[in-house]
Amino acid sequence: MSKPTPISGFPEWTPAQRMIEQYVLDRIRSTFELYGFAPLETRAVEPLDQLLRKGETSKEVYVIRRLQGDAEGPAGDDSLGLHFDLTVPFARYVLENAGKLNFPFRRYQIQKVWRGERPQEGRYREFLQADIDIVDRDTLAPHHEAEMPLVIGDALRSLPIPPVRIQVNNRKICEGFYRGLGLTDPEAALRAVDKLDKIGPAGVTELLAATAGASEAQAKACLALAEISAPDASFADAVRALGVSDPLLDEGIAELTTVVETAAAHSPGLCVADLRIARGLDYYTGTVYETQMIGYERFGSVCSGGRYDNLASAGNVRFPGVGISIGVTRLLGLLFGTGALSVSREVPTCVLVAVTNEELRAVSNRVAEALRSRGIPTEVSPSATKFGKQIRYAERRGIPYVWFPGADGAPDEVKDIRSGEQLVAAPGEWTPPHPDLKPLIG
Numbered sequence: 001m002s003k004p005t006p007i008s009g010f011p012e013w014t015p016a017q018r019m020i021e022q023y024v025l026d027r028i029r030s031t032f033e034l035y036g037f038a039p040l041e042t043r044a045v046e047p048l049d050q051l052l053r054k055g056e057t058s059k060e061v062y063v064i065r066r067l068q069g070d071a072e073g074p075a076g077d078d079s080l081g082l083h084f085d086l087t088v089p090f091a092r093y094v095l096e097n098a099g100k101l102n103f104p105f106r107r108y109q110i111q112k113v114w115r116g117e118r119p120q121e122g123r124y125r126e127f128l129q130a131d132i133d134i135v136d137r138d139t140l141a142p143h144h145e146a147e148m149p150l151v152i153g154d155a156l157r158s159l160p161i162p163p164v165r166i167q168v169n170n171r172k173i174c175e176g177f178y179r180g181l182g183l184t185d186p187e188a189a190l191r192a193v194d195k196l197d198k199i200g201p202a203g204v205t206e207l208l209a210a211t212a213g214a215s216e217a218q219a220k221a222c223l224a225l226a227e228i229s230a231p232d233a234s235f236a237d238a239v240r241a242l243g244v245s246d247p248l249l250d251e252g253i254a255e256l257t258t259v260v261e262t263a264a265a266h267s268p269g270l271c272v273a274d275l276r277i278a279r280g281l282d283y284y285t286g287t288v289y290e291t292q293m294i295g296y297e298r299f300g301s302v303c304s305g306g307r308y309d310n311l312a313s314a315g316n317v318r319f320p321g322v323g324i325s326i327g328v329t330r331l332l333g334l335l336f337g338t339g340a341l342s343v344s345r346e347v348p349t350c351v352l353v354a355v356t357n358e359e360l361r362a363v364s365n366r367v368a369e370a371l372r373s374r375g376i377p378t379e380v381s382p383s384a385t386k387f388g389k390q391i392r393y394a395e396r397r398g399i400p401y402v403w404f405p406g407a408d409g410a411p412d413e414v415k416d417i418r419s420g421e422q423l424v425a426a427p428g429e430w431t432p433p434h435p436d437l438k439p440l441i442g
Contacts, residue, residue, distance in 0.1 A: 008119045008125075009117075009119030009123075009124050009125030009126065010124070010125055010126045011124055011126070011127075011329060011333060013332075013336075014346075015346055015347070016342075016343045016346040017332070017336055017341075019343050019346075019348070019439055019441075020332065020341050020342075020343055020441050021128075021328070021332055023441045024159055024328065024331075024332065024441075025110060025128075025130070025328065027155070027158045027159055028110070028130050028155045028158075028159075028326065028328070029108070029110065029130075030158075031151065031154050031155035031158055032108040032130075032132055032151065032155065033108075034154075035106075035132075035147075035150075035151045035154075036106055037106045037107055037108040037132050037151075038106060038107050038108070039107070039108055039109070039110075040090070040093070040107040040108070040109045041109065041111060042083075042086070042089040042090065042092075042093050042109070042111070043089065044082055044083065044111075044112075045064050045080045045081065045082060045083070046080070046081065046083050046088055046089055046092065047079055047080060047081075048061065048063070048079050048080065048081045049079070050088055050092060051081050051083065051084065051088055053088070059116060060084055060115050060116045060117055061081040061082070061084060061115075061116065062081055062082040062114050062116055063080070063081050064080040064081060064082060065080075082113070082114040083113055083114070084113055084114060084115040084116075085113055085115075085129065085325070086109050086111060086113060086129055086131045086325065087131070087133075087311065087323065087325075090107070090109060090131070090133055090323075091311045091312040091319075092312075094135055094312050094319050095312055095313075095314050095319070098137070098314065098317075098319070103135070103136045103137045104134050104135060104136040104140065104141075104144070105134070105135045105136070106132070106133075106134050107132070107133055108130070108131065108132045109129075109130075109131045109132075109133075110128065110129070110130045110131075110328075111128070111129065112126060112127065112128050112129075113126075113127060113128075113129055114126050115127075121299070121333070121334065121337060122299045122300075122302075122330045122333050122334045122337075123330065124329055124330070124333065126329075127327065127328070127329035127330060128328040128329045129325050129326065129327060129328060129329075130155075130325065130326040130328050131305075131323060131324070131325040131326075132148070132151060132152075132323060132324060133321050133322065133323035134147070134321055134322055134323070135312070135319050135320070135321035136319070136320060136321070137317065137318075137319060138317065138318055138320075139320065140307075140309075140320040140321060140322065142255050142258065142286070143258070143262075144322050145255065145258075145259055145286055145287040145307050145322050146258050146259045146262035146263070147262075148287075148289060148305065148322060148323075148324045149166045149168065149259065149262075149263045149270060149271050149289065150262070150263065150266050150267070151324075152166065152289075152291065152303055152324055152326065153166065153263070153266070153267050153270045153271075154267075155326070156291070156303070156326070157267075160341065160441050160442050161293060161331065161335060161340075161341075162293045162294045162295050162296065162340070163293075163294045164270075164291050164292065164293050164294065164302075164303070165269075165270070165271075165272060165291070165292055165294060166263070166270055166271045166272070166289055166290070166291045166303075167271075167272055167273075167274040167277045167289070167290045167291070167292065168256065168259055168260065168263075168271050168272070168273055168274065168277065168287060168288070168289055169256065169273065169274060169275050169276075169277040169278065169279075169287070169288050170252040170253075170255050170256040170259075170286055170287050170288070171190070171252070171278070171279075171284050171285055171286060171287075171288060171306070171307075172248050172249070172251050172252025172255065172285075172286060173225075173239065173249055173252035173253060173256060173275060174186070174189070174190055174193070174225070174252075174275070174278060175187075175190065175248055175252075176246040176247070176248030176249025176250070176251070176252055177221075177222075177225050177239070177242075177244050177246065177249050178190075178212075178222065179246050179248060179249075180244035180245055180246035180249055181214075181218050181221055181222070181244055182218065183212050183213065183214060183218060184212075184213065185211070185212045185213065186212075188208075188211040188212040189208060189211075189212040189214065189222060190278045191211070191278070192204050192207040192208045192211055192212060192222075193208075193222055193223075193226050193276065193278050194278035194279065195207065196223075196226055196276050197276075201223050204219070204222075204223065205219040205220075205223070208222060221242060221244065224242055225239065225242060225275050226275055226276035227275075227276070228273075228274075228275040229272060229273065229274045229275065229276075230260075230272065230273050231260075231264070231269065231271070231272045231273075232260060232261075232264060232273075233257045233260055233261055233273075235256070235260070235273040235275065236253045236256075236257055239253060239275070240253075252286075255286060255287060256273055256287065259271065259287055260272075260273050274290075277289075277290050279304065279306050283308045283310060283311050284306040284307060284308055285306075285307055285308055285309040285310065285320075286306065286307030286308075286309070286322070287306055287307045287322065288304075288305070288306035288307070289303070289304055289305050289306060289324050290303075290304045291303035291304065293331070293334070296334055299334055301327075302326065302327050302330055302331040302334070303324060303325065303326045303327060303331075304324065304325065305322070305323045305324030305325050306322065306323075306324075307320075307321075307322040308320065308321055308322070308323075341441070341442075342441075342442055343439045343440070343441055343442075344398070344439050344440040344441075344442070345397070345398030345399065345400070345439045346397065346398050346439075347397050347398060347399065347439075348377045348438065348439060349377050349378065349379050349397065349399045350376055350377045350378065350399070350400060350401060350432055350436055350437055350438070351368075351371055351376060351377070351378045351379075351399070351400075351401045351402070351403050351414070351432070352378075352379060352380075352381055352390065352393070352394040352397075352399045352401070352402050352403065353365075353367045353368045353371075353378060353379070353380045353381065353402075353403040353405070354381050354387055354390045354402055354403060354404050354405070355380060355381045355383070355384040355390070356384065356404075356405060356407055357384045358384045360384075360405070360407075361380070361384070363405050364380045364381070364403075364405055365380055367403055367405055367412065367427045368380050370427035370428055371403075371427050374428070374431070375437075376431070376432065376437065377437075377438070378403075379399075381393065387402075387404070390402065391415070391417055394417055395417060399417075400416060400417065400418055400432070400436050401414055401415065401416055401417070401432060401436070402414070402415045402417055403415075403425075403427070411424045411425075411426075412424070412425055412426065412427065413425060414430060
């Protein structure tokens, strides 16, 4: 067999990195549940026609097919694909189970997704997302849009990562402003402005003219709107100073003001109104969010989402919602790449129980069982070599304590192999210092 090689875009963490990932997931999950979100997991595949509804190209979707097709069945499983985010499967789930759900329905979902894009730092083909959504029947109160940054701010603040800044905008502001300018294709204008960071003002001006029919003056006004940024509700005065009016614009300003003021009351500095944030996906209809880690801004958003009114509907019944997604693998990949995250030891084990000789292994097993029953992660030495070698085995793995069962009536002893301190102990009473019980993430 030839030597295996990694597959680009499909990360495999080391055990130490995996422990960090699990810690991060536990913290995120805990915060989501503190806010009353219930867990959900959906299937990995969806019909292709559903996956492509959001305007994504088929090049990004991994198609599922059996190696041996069913000759007498349908044309094949080519109509199925791996989901590339968690929004489409969640919308489908809501439609299928609407009669069983209590609305507004609050769910969190932490799952892998697959996307066939070009791998690069912080961007993968297989990655883990952590989503929250609030969905209601027919109407969704705007205050839910103000709640999203609070949840995400608390979740990310609980992690050993750099501070984050959530940039917020409201699509109604942009669309209302473009309408007030007289542009007939607000969505084309949104998509053009969304490329501002990539192609610059000159490129956006050309794109606005080509796709939205904007004059030079209209394009200048669109760019002026996009330049508005404020950590408080003063953004509203800056927008009005541009002299454009439209009812939808007024509605968007009011909603975004609530989001910014709610966030400032909960966590000053967490949110900033940034009117260049457009989120190019067509289904967003209200508040939109993008989140950057301070010091990692060049990599873009690690958590994004927004309000949507038309993603899920059945006949005359609509299920509007608001959601936001943490790119867990993206976030961790960036931090792993710079060595910004570490763990105090590479194994969960706190205590290694030494084995005096193989005939007495059962004694060591009983000690381990007693320690584990009290929540102390413990393993038994794999071999009954000299105690010095068993200690070195623990050192190599980062295990802080070695337990020596007493022989011929002597008491047991436990050794802190970092300090060399050794003391008499009983497995039903001894407890390690709290910082040593589990690996520390930092």
